Amino acid sequence: MKVFAFRIEQSIILSAKGEESLSFYTGCKVSENWVQDCGIDFNDKQQVFEWFKIAFSPWITQRQELFSGNIIWCIPCPQYHFPLHQTWPTLPNLTLLGDASHRMPPYAGEGVNQAMQDAFELAENLTNDGFPDIQTAIAHYEKKNTGKSFIGN
């Protein structure tokens, strides 16, 4: 069971795990060095809870139970991704799959499938007879999956 809740620049996602535990993520847009600069000790759950109550105050108060439990670990995970305008020439011996080649937030619930689909399509290209050489096979995969590569300089 999963619950996804979004509001402007904030999210809360709950996942019920098979062994009856609950994991949850919050997402929010902050300045780049916020984890270092915010003054919160993320090992101190009370400090994290106090931050959550203020930062997520417009959310319904039942959500606060998530942070007030006794057995919680909070791990700040800054998210970055490569520039969207980036392009590269196809190489004959190197390519990108999965998160390295797609803009994929952890809570889309699709990253693993996307990575496996990439691997499947690349393997298809490398093993079928439709391409004259490996570079062309990789170029076809990259073009379809990233739209960002090209053959040549």
Ligand SMILES: Cc1cc2nc3c(=O)[nH]c(=O)nc-3n(C[C@H](O)[C@H](O)[C@H](O)COP(=O)(O)OP(=O)(O)OC[C@H]3O[C@@H](n4cnc5c(N)ncnc54)[C@H](O)[C@@H]3O)c2cc1C
């Ligand atoms: C908190 C969280 C929850 C998520 N939940 C879901 C979910 O419910 N469903 C879903 O589909 N996806 C989920 N994802 C996304 C999913 O985990 C990724 O999309 C997926 O793992 C991408 O696979 P990948 O092989 O591209 O990269 P990764 O799984 O990140 O694999 C890359 C590997 O390369 C290794 N590596 C990095 N640098 C080097 C180096 N220099 N030398 C050697 N090895 C290196 C890393 O250690 C890692 O093992 C979640 C992600 C996060 C962070």
